[in-house]
Amino acid sequence: GAGGAGTASCISGSPVTRAGGGGGTGNGTSGSPGAAGPGGGGAGRNPANGTANPGTANTGGGGGATNGSPCNGGAIGGAGGSGLVIIRYLTSDSPGASGGTETTSGSDTIHTFNSSGTFTA
Numbered sequence: 542g543a544g545g546a547g548t549a550s551c552i553s554g555s556p557v558t559r560a561g562g563g564g565g566t567g568n569g570t571s572g573s574p575g576a577a578g579p580g581g582g583g584a585g586r587n588p589a590n591g592t593a594n595p596g597t598a599n600t601g602g603g604g605g606a607t608n609g610s611p612c613n614g615g616a617i618g619g620a621g622g623s624g625l626v627i628i629r630y631l632t633s634d635s636p637g638a639s640g641g642t643e644t645t646s647g648s649d650t651i652h653t654f655n656s657s658g659t660f661t662a
């Protein structure tokens with residue numbers, strides 16, 4: 542089946558959907574793979590045996606499924622998409638904070654981390 546829909550959030554300053562589910566796979570080579578879930582999920586994959594589609598980077602989306610056969614070797618599910626950390630606060634509450642990619646939205650400051658980093662308040 543299709544992956545589940547992710548969750549929409551405006552924490553980054555505009556609406557974005559993240560954390561969609563990965564699509565399933567059909568039974569054998571004739572089954573239909575499941576669609577990716579909205580929000581970064583990876584689609585399922587057929588034919589049997591092979592690596593499925595990964596989730597989208599920086600969304601936390603789930604990887605798609607694939608099927609395997611004991612006669613033809615295994616199958617590898619898609620890797621989940623990497624996550625991210627977003628910190629949003631009223632700019633006047635911490636005017637000297639730093640770290641990540643810094644943007645603003647109205648009277649708020651937003652720090653986005655797509656990899657390891659340090660937030661200093």
